[in-house]
Amino acid sequence: MKKIINNPENVVNEMLEGIVKAHPQYVKRLEGLNVLVRANSPVKGKVALVSGGGSGHEPSHGGFVGEGMLDGAVAGEVFTSPTPDQIFEAIKAVDGGEGVLLVIKNYTGDVMNFQMAGELAEAEGIKVADVIINDDVAVENSTYTTGRRGIAGTVLVHKIAGAAAEKGMDLEEVKRIAEKVIANVRTMGMSLTPCTVPAVGKPGFQLGEDEMEVGLGIHGEPGTHREKVKTAAEITKDLLDKIFEDIELVEKDEVAVLVNGLGGTPLMELYIANNEVDKILKEKGIKTYKTIVGNYMTSLEMAGFSVSILKLDEELKELLDYKADTPAFKQL
């Protein structure tokens, strides 16, 4: 294992310290906790958004704490859900009296820990609601399993629901907006290399020099299949085809595109992939309203990317355009 760390046990703590030192105008850390909140928390008179999950997905989620997006982000150990007491403290610290929306990615541990924290907060008189993101089309949806995973589409939920809260919508409305995004966003990813959790010290899986894993989760969970590496055009088409199977898009529909790097892929390759996404959408007559390219929901040093497609309506477009000012995402 070759990493710029001091001690595998301290990576989350030291990272959070580094984030606060880089962005003191945006975030502060709750003392003794792995929680980042807006520097001016609690913001009175608006619904607050709290998200979080295991670490290793930076800039998710702490990088999205700021105006127009999140109010608080709770960091667990690498790829491990944070505990309810930490989430509970985050909720208390950001509640400005209008209630708190918990934005949760669909993993058993995350859902249980966040909902439990929500119940603890409700017991103290704080209004809490939650939404669960499950945008990964690689995993089949079924009532008999844990269901689809939440991946990069989460960033679009942060952006749009965050705007709804900033505009002064009430908790019920912000939740409705978040659920609308979830209902209309789909993501499919692939990877070229595995990643190594610092405390484990060795890669989570092995891939041959000429192999790629298609449809994997952001913790290196197995995907749909493994195959030989193909061209950017072919890979992008495969990912989008899987998305098109799952959400109906017709000519003149408008979408937002997120081409998300998993941490180890250069921007050059992400832009090449984005060029292919654009070609495919144009061929289908689908209008790209907004394109976002970069590393937003990463998987440590994994090489690879995902494409998220969000089908838009007028309401979502307006919120997508709304101002956001956070360390990792800015919308003027």
Add this chain to the structure above:
Amino acid sequence: MITRDLLVEILKNVADTIKENKELLTDLDAAIGDADHGINMNKGFKTVSEKLDTVKDKDCGTILKTVAMTLISTVGGASGPLYGTAFLKASMAVNGKMELDNEDIIKMFDEAIKGIVMRGKAQRGEKTMLDALIPAYEALKGSLEKGDDLSEAFIEAADAAKEGVEYTKTIKATKGRASYLGDRSIGHQDPGATSSYLILRTVANTLNQQED
């Protein structure tokens, strides 16, 4: 009847049992999960054992609530919220009581199971701790209703939980991380059901030692 002091003794013994079985639970989890059940449970119950000294002169509800909050903040993963919820619901059922009669114990157990069902959105037959706990609850209730004393009833409960653990070997996981394995989870016993069984066996053993 379980007095407050006996309750504390039971909980301390549970912490010892979990420690002794840390490797077993982790190995079971390595086969179908993420290999941390023993480590996490031991971390949680070790802290519980330390915290118990600070609340041992409080009522049973407060003691159980302390156990719940400690597990919630230290265990992590899915086991933390599940066991935490179970103890939290149990504590709420016996708030303010200095000793627990049979009716209290049935109510606590029932509330704990309801809490796990609510938190995990699981049912019996999905290869989870419920496959040990629900049969154990039914055995305990049946035994007390036919007039057995509490120490006998907990032996029946622990035996039923043990059978439940054996049953988890035969079925496919449809909840939790093992569900990603589908049919490949068959043949392995569920780590959560195993830790639940170990807890019940410890309660039975502690109660029976009292009588000797």
